[in-house]
Amino acid sequence: MSTTTELVGRGARDGRRLFEGWFDDLTAAAEEGRPAAYTFVMGSLCEVLRSFDMPVVFPEIHSLQMAVRRVADEYLSEAEDRGFSPDVCGYVKADYALQLRGGEHPMGRIPKPSLAVLTNACNTYLKWGEIWERLYDTPVMTLDIPGTRRPVRIEGMGPGNGERDPDGQERDRRYVEGQIRELIGKCEEVTGRAFDVDRLREVMRLTNDMAESWRDLLALNRSRPAGFDAMLEGTIYLGVANVLRGTEEGAAYFRDLVEEMEHRTQAGVGALGGRTEERHRLLFVGVPCYPMFRRFYELFSEWGGVFVSSSYTWFASGGLDEPFAYDLDRPIESLAEGVLRSVRHATDSLMFQDRALIRAVDEFEADGVVYHPIKSCRTVSTGLAASRRAVLDARDVLCLYIESDMMDRRVVSEAQLKNRIDAFFEGLESRKRRSA
Ligand code: SF4
Numbered sequence: 001m002s003t004t005t006e007l008v009g010r011g012a013r014d015g016r017r018l019f020e021g022w023f024d025d026l027t028a029a030a031e032e033g034r035p036a037a038y039t040f041v042m043g044s045l046c047e048v049l050r051s052f053d054m055p056v057v058f059p060e061i062h063s064l065q066m067a068v069r070r071v072a073d074e075y076l077s078e079a080e081d082r083g084f085s086p087d088v089c090g091y092v093k094a095d096y097a098l099q100l101r102g103g104e105h106p107m108g109r110i111p112k113p114s115l116a117v118l119t120n121a122c123n124t125y126l127k128w129g130e131i132w133e134r135l136y137d138t139p140v141m142t143l144d145i146p147g148t149r150r151p152v153r154i155e156g157m158g159p160g161n162g163e164r165d166p167d168g169q170e171r172d173r174r175y176v177e178g179q180i181r182e183l184i185g186k187c188e189e190v191t192g193r194a195f196d197v198d199r200l201r202e203v204m205r206l207t208n209d210m211a212e213s214w215r216d217l218l219a220l221n222r223s224r225p226a227g228f229d230a231m232l233e234g235t236i237y238l239g240v241a242n243v244l245r246g247t248e249e250g251a252a253y254f255r256d257l258v259e260e261m262e263h264r265t266q267a268g269v270g271a272l273g274g275r276t277e278e279r280h281r282l283l284f285v286g287v288p289c290y291p292m293f294r295r296f297y298e299l300f301s302e303w304g305g306v307f308v309s310s311s312y313t314w315f316a317s318g319g320l321d322e323p324f325a326y327d328l329d330r331p332i333e334s335l336a337e338g339v340l341r342s343v344r345h346a347t348d349s350l351m352f353q354d355r356a357l358i359r360a361v362d363e364f365e366a367d368g369v370v371y372h373p374i375k376s377c378r379t380v381s382t383g384l385a386a387s388r389r390a391v392l393d394a395r396d397v398l399c400l401y402i403e404s405d406m407m408d409r410r411v412v413s414e415a416q417l418k419n420r421i422d423a424f425f426e427g428l429e430s431r432k433r434r435s436a
Pocket of ligand 1: 122376
């Protein structure tokens with residue numbers, strides 16, 4: 001029987017180890033000159049790429065790690081010296097400078113792209129693919145995923161429009177399926193290997209396993225106290241979910257993580273451990289402030305604030321939070337449905353997330369919602385002010401709206417953030433006192 005000592009913190013430790021292992025594998029691929037595929041977290045086509053045993057690079061993830069490791073400034077400046085505007089997404093600029101430096105990264109070496117696979121989930125993806133095309137002549141496969149076209153939108157994290165428009169959904173699914181079949185042909189060309197449908201099935205089965213655990217994990221954080229901080233630990237878990245999607249290691253990691261969280265829930269071990277009592281249950285909206293990631297977290301945790309849920313773990317999980325499992329009897333058809341649903345879910349989550357947030361306020365019994373729009377990313381920041389108004393109209397919670405960036409320290413002011421965050425908690429404390 002596992003004890004508290006063995007279980008608590010195991011997910012964070014193992015997550016770091018697996019993440020470092022992923023970077024080690026990429027370094028080995030770069031040194032051996034093996035063909036690597038690049039893909040993105042929203043609309044990840046990782047299952048197809050993995051079925052060809054290609055090392056898979058997630059450029060957003062290696063870029064954000066440069067900010068976490070506090071070297072992003074050098075890379076951003078190098079890209080800006082070559083003409084990129086300060087307004088352009090920091091992930092792209094960091095990756096561009098990394099390519100100019102032969103893949104040099106603080107955690108290893110990133111191999112060059114032999115194939116890039118992207119979707120229209122974010123318009124920056126399209127321009128980013130063009131950079132690799134220009135630098136290396138990399139073949140770029142862009143999958144056009146039709147968005148939700150009716151004024152019927154997701155409610156909470158439930159199913160999208162498809163259920164209400166089955167004919168349109170099936171037409172769109174077939175359209176995506178055709179593009180996936182083209183992608184498979186391109187992978188055969190790049191790797192010189194024949195496509196193996198049973199290998200794809202196996203990878204998809206492992207993604208199904210991981211997705212089931214992912215949903216359990218997110219739901220377990222409804223407990224009081226919540227077992228993990230969805231902004232801090234949630235981001236580590238999200239990283240592992242993306243880079244180890246469709247692998248044995250990834251599926252096992254999330255099974256273990258659910259075991260840890262069940263234990264924490266039963267034993268009442270909260271995200272703040274024994275250090276501070278959970279005083280305020282918060283929702284986080286957007287992407288964290290990586291240039292001062294730990295400190296950013298502390299500005300909330302020092303007040304007993306815990307992020308019980310985060311929109312990041314919805315829209316950047318490649319659809320893992322959706323109640324959907326691949327049908328392994330019709331893998332390519334089902335993969336098309338999965339990609340269609342996950343991209344729509346991500347973009348609907350971004351555009352209409354007030355409904356998901358209102359539902360999350362109820363389900364997670366949140367006292368406050370923290371909006372963190374960032375300079376780099378219009379895709380995740382647009383509409384947050386309107387979302388805040390909608391949430392405030394619908395629920396009796398406090399909302400905080402703070403701006404910074406996920407890469408660029410020049411627009412991050414700890415003192416300003418602290419002032420606003422302290423004032424927010426003073427408001428929450430005073431509400432608590434009044435209601436007591
Ligand atoms: S613009 Fe936003 S969503 Fe698009 S790549 Fe950059 S950070 Fe990601």
